[in-house]
Structure formats: C-alpha cells, structure tokens
Amino acid sequence: MSRGFVKEEDQEEIPMVPPRADLPVGAVNYVTKNGFNKLLEERQKLQNEKESLPNDNEKERRITSNLINAKLQLLNERISSAKMVNLEEQPKNEVRFGATVSLLIDSAKTDQEFQIVGVDEANIAENKISFLSPIARILISKKVGDTAILNLGKVERLFKITNISYSN
Structure with a gap:
C-alpha cells in the first residue's frame, strides 16, 4: 500500500537515539573488565525493559520497543568491538x-x-x-x-x- 493512503496518526517517527560516547573512526575500543561488565549489564537491563513493556497500548509498545532496539543495536556494536585490557x-x-x-x-x-x-x-x-x-x-x-x-x-x-x- 502506498504511504499516501496511511492515516497521519498511524505514521511512526523514527526514534531519536542519543549517541554513545564518541569513539573516533579507527580508534580501538579499549575497555577495562569493569567497563565491559557495565556494558553487559546495560544490555541486560535494556533486554529486561523490552520484555516487560506493557501490552495495554500497542502503538506505545511498538514505539518504545523500536527505541530500545535502536539503543541495543548501538550497544551491541560497542560490545562486539570491545578489546578488554588485562x-x-x-x-x-x-x-x-x-x-x-x-x-x-x-x-x-x-x-x-x-x-x-x-x-x-x-x-x-x-x-x-x-x-x-x-x-x-x-x-x-x-x-x-x-x-x-x-x-x-x-x-x-x-x-x-x-x-x-x-x-x-
């Protein structure tokens, strides 16, 4: 269906996700063990938040879920690029x-x-x-x-x- 036939109130805005701390292109993402554990805790907290979203308003649930997914994507990129220093x-x-x-x-x-x-x-x-x-x-x-x-x-x-x- 063409977007021209969708009600304006049905159109969802793309969530604005605040960027993570700046890591210049090409810079190694060094982390301490504590720093890495905090990233993992943050991911778990976001996953728990996503799982416990209320079901009473489908549109609000979808918008909040999209925001959490966007945050998780940035966080997972940071976790996967982390180089833990002993x-x-x-x-x-x-x-x-x-x-x-x-x-x-x-x-x-x-x-x-x-x-x-x-x-x-x-x-x-x-x-x-x-x-x-x-x-x-x-x-x-x-x-x-x-x-x-x-x-x-x-x-x-x-x-x-x-x-x-x-x-x-």
Missing part, C-alpha cells in the same frame, strides 16, 4: 590504559586521583577519564615523578605524577 599485564611503573594515577595539579598541596578507562566507562564524577581525553594522552608513558604539561591556549597546566596503580 590490567594485571600493564607495566606497574608506567601510566597506561587502566592506570589509576595520583596527580599534583599545578601548585596544589593534595593529590587528585584519576583512572584512565574506555570511552563508555568515563565519568568525571567517578574520577574516570577516557583514554582519548587530552589529560590521559599527556599522561600515557609517564612514570612516578614525571611532570606532564597540558597547553590550554595561553595557560599551561602542570600534572606531577605521584603514584601509579592498577586494579579492576
């Missing part, structure tokens, strides 16, 4: 993916601690930064005692590494 195999004296790094920033008297994680796991409120972030990039390969400089236009931020550890 933190126990990382060099203990050097900043690499998965490291928890203690830093003195500029002239601060107390350390701040950040873990370098995958793009989906990054959450600044939890002190987890993406391995693609500018701060992580300047810290990679540094050792305890090293100073990394981040240029922010006319301002330079100094990051002195005071400790490096790895734990899931």
Whole structure:
C-alpha cells in the first residue's frame, strides 16, 4: 500500500537515539573488565525493559520497543568491538590504559586521583577519564615523578605524577 493512503496518526517517527560516547573512526575500543561488565549489564537491563513493556497500548509498545532496539543495536556494536585490557599485564611503573594515577595539579598541596578507562566507562564524577581525553594522552608513558604539561591556549597546566596503580 502506498504511504499516501496511511492515516497521519498511524505514521511512526523514527526514534531519536542519543549517541554513545564518541569513539573516533579507527580508534580501538579499549575497555577495562569493569567497563565491559557495565556494558553487559546495560544490555541486560535494556533486554529486561523490552520484555516487560506493557501490552495495554500497542502503538506505545511498538514505539518504545523500536527505541530500545535502536539503543541495543548501538550497544551491541560497542560490545562486539570491545578489546578488554588485562590490567594485571600493564607495566606497574608506567601510566597506561587502566592506570589509576595520583596527580599534583599545578601548585596544589593534595593529590587528585584519576583512572584512565574506555570511552563508555568515563565519568568525571567517578574520577574516570577516557583514554582519548587530552589529560590521559599527556599522561600515557609517564612514570612516578614525571611532570606532564597540558597547553590550554595561553595557560599551561602542570600534572606531577605521584603514584601509579592498577586494579579492576
């Protein structure tokens, strides 16, 4: 049947799904074990949500199901491209993916601690930064005692590494 003969209210909009965290084309999707487990938990939650949709309004059920399916598709692509990094195999004296790094920033008297994680796991409120972030990039390969400089236009931020550890 031609779309011209379908009632306007029967036409469904394509669901707008918010994109996942940016992973540039060609970048490896590194994840920690915790990050990978969170992706699997997210998938299970979406599958459970889809299975428990109410049956009272078929149109609403179909729209919500389409939205969940779109989210699942993006999530499954991220899961299938994930490359889990074993933190126990990382060099203990050097900043690499998965490291928890203690830093003195500029002239601060107390350390701040950040873990370098995958793009989906990054959450600044939890002190987890993406391995693609500018701060992580300047810290990679540094050792305890090293100073990394981040240029922010006319301002330079100094990051002195005071400790490096790895734990899931």
